[in-house]
Amino acid sequence: MGSHAELKVVVLGLGYIGLPTAAVIARTGARVLGVDVHQSVVDTINSGKVHIEEVDLDGLVSGVVARGDLRASLQIEPADVFVIAVPTPFGENHAPNTGYVLKAATSIAIVLKPGDTVILESTSPVGTTEKVRDLLVQLRPDLRIPGRAGEQADVAIAYCPERVLPGRILVELIDNDRVIGGITPRCARKALHFYRRFVRGACVTTTARAAEMTKLIENAFRDVNIAFANELSLIAGRMGVDVWEVIRLANRHPRVNILQPGPGVGGHCIAVDPWFLVHAAPEQTPLIRAARQVNDGKTDHVIAQATALIEAMPGAPVACLGLAFKANIDDFRESPAMKIAAALTARFGARVRIVEPYADALPVPLADSGATLIDIDTAIETCPVMVVLVDHDVFRSVPLEERAGKAVLDTRGIWPDQPRVAPAATGLRLAS
């Protein structure tokens, strides 16, 4: 690795993780090239703009692009450090697809030279970094590749998972601890040196396999714990108990910390990553698999509850509050709220009104459904039925007097003072 001022870094994949990472590295004075397969993404970044919404990202990117520290291209170039941040979706039967990772590694092989470091950040099945290593062995027989050439390798290969929370990416990129897994200990130390440029959190080294598994179990931990909360919401619904109240009470125990129930689990990580573990060890993962099913089943449960409520109020306009996969962000992909809203508009058409302060227009799956996008004030004035799907702050702050007479299905527990009366025909309790 050269001195700080002249370090050259290539980041492959300029999405929700790659772009912020590239920009943060560029801010340290490294010369960063971002590589993406989409011309529009490359053009947007080279004009100093961003194609994704993330707090403070626009200002950071425009600054580093203006200074010439960040450029984007379709073409890879030689560098000292390569960071792979491409997607790892799952395909049929929840089998992880590492095709983009291996394609990125193939392109790196063309420009790789002695002294370089290759780091995989994409969430990956255990063993993927070794696959990258094997690919490089195959494509570059002229180089001594680590783990195949003892400690006398020409290049370093490591896995370092991103673990940032959408909405707090720039803060967490700097402050979170990092787990850095090397193909060899020397690889881990080389990668550690790179992360120390911009990470204030602790950087802990381990093996590539352990680091890969660490990432998967973090998100599986959260999925299992949300599933527990969602299962509690179903039990509490049957027993006529307010689930949020009992969770709050149980959490007063010094060793209990139950998460929040909701309409299901969305986003691109927590609902996906546990499948990587289930796929790799199907016999050993009954709990992780059940958690996935509980969380997906909660979305279907909410659709059934909302349908019963709306049918019990014939003709009344219905407001669906929120489409995003979680509070206070504009990301509608893999969102349970979106799935529920789509099911309700498919059934009830123009009776359904959508309130989503983070959308300028109805997203594609809803655009042709007859549903309309309205603001929260209009919803309060015109909709006797409300289905709360996202806990955006703007919804949370609606006082009781503005919603007192309404039939409300509150899947997020944002209105604890809402009278829990449902139209008799539904037989529902509206807390969950």
Ligand code: SAJ
């Ligand atoms: N959710 C609940 N109840 C809760 C917490 C969350 O229903 O108590 C739901 C949310 O509404 C949302 C989903 O879970 O639909 C996921 O939201 P999240 O805020 O838990 O997580 P993400 O997907 O935004 O980010 C996660 C984070 N992982 C962990 O917290 C272990 C983040 O640190 C990871 O970097 C990210 O996944 C990732 O990229 O893997």
